[in-house]
């Protein structure tokens with residue numbers, strides 16, 4: 065983060081006639097905000113009117129008092145300004161309903177073979193801090209910032225009406241809320257929410273327990289990669305699913321007749337993997353533990369695989385974390401490449417905005433050197449259409465994957 069962004073916003077000014085509560089931004093931020101970039105950092109704020117409550121909607125103006133737009137303002141937040149619109153429109157339930165409708169139409173005809181989809185992807189859908197995933201009839205909601213917390217009833221009302229979901233739960237237990245001065249919140253929102261949330265991905269009947277699951281419950285964003293990798297395996301081949309969570313990749317591969325091993329440090333997730341495999345009449349192996357340690361163990365056991373996926377958590381939450389994250393990728397990829405049979409595939413994925421495709425390729429190149437392997441880059445993929453990447457919001461590109469084929 066730019067050190068200028070860390071300055072507290074202390075300068076407050078009296079109200080301005082004809083406007084709601086106002087926040088004045090510096091000239092440096094105008095072009096960005098008018099270009100639909102949704103975040104204003106502390107260093108972008110010239111002054112804020114006295115008495116703005118945390119997360120309140122404000123009118124954003126330039127130094128010349130020209131109107132820029134409206135957004136949530138939280139003087140104490142890590143990102144004080146979160147833009148919602150460039151129009152002079154009311155931020156009411158009608159506004160939130162329009163945004164949800166736009167998000168649904170953005171996805172129209174794009175997602176196939178499943179009854180689960182990310183309905184709202186926060187800033188990428190013009191609704192800062194609101195994430196909603198639909199699993200069949202049930203909606204999972206995350207409200208991440210002070211503005212969404214203030215407008216929770218309006219947002220939930222809009223989601224209920226526009227998605228038609230019969231039931232919903234909340235999993236707003238994310239680190240971002242702490243940085244906004246908010247407590248984590250989880251619980252039932254409306255309707256009858258079963259403990260076990262069920263949905264379909266292709267021929268697989270999947271489920272998770274919503275209270276103990278990670279994030280909103282399931283990593284919908286890897287859907288296309290799961291299909292791509294499973295499409296490459298043949299019956300009887302060996303498949304290794306590293307950082308597996310509930311084994312989405314493993315289960316797709318098992319459905320194609322592969323013998324699978326999943327590695328994760330989350331025992332509950334591996335328990336779900338086992339239960340889902342059983343429910344789908346599949347067999348899926350699992351090893352509980354640290355991924356790098358289990359990989360080393362598999363190498364010592366002289367195991368061989370035909371396809372491997374490495375899908376770690378966000379190893380780089382800040383730019384400074386990139387070198388360490390690359391080292392983890394290199395270690396894991398070297399191990400995977402050593403155990404891959406010739407002609408086998410390795411998929412390396414990152415959900416960290418700060419890690420670029422080139423970082424994955426660099427890490428893979430060093431790993432191939434260590435493993436004494438040659439590999440072809442067969443594909444580079446990005447997040448699916450229900451996790452939109454909006455041109456004006458560079459941070460909305462987060463999931464990048466490279467598919468390698470060992471020579």
Ligand SMILES: C[S@@+](CC[C@H](N)C(=O)[O-])C[C@H]1O[C@@H](n2cnc3c(N)ncnc32)[C@H](O)[C@@H]1O
Nearest residue numbers: 283307308309312328329330354355375376377
């Ligand atoms: C992005 S998720 C994987 C999602 C999964 N591939 C899917 O398709 O559902 C990352 C997973 O890594 C696991 N994890 C994090 N650190 C780990 C570690 N050091 N060793 C093993 N697993 C780890 C987490 O528990 C989480 O399940």
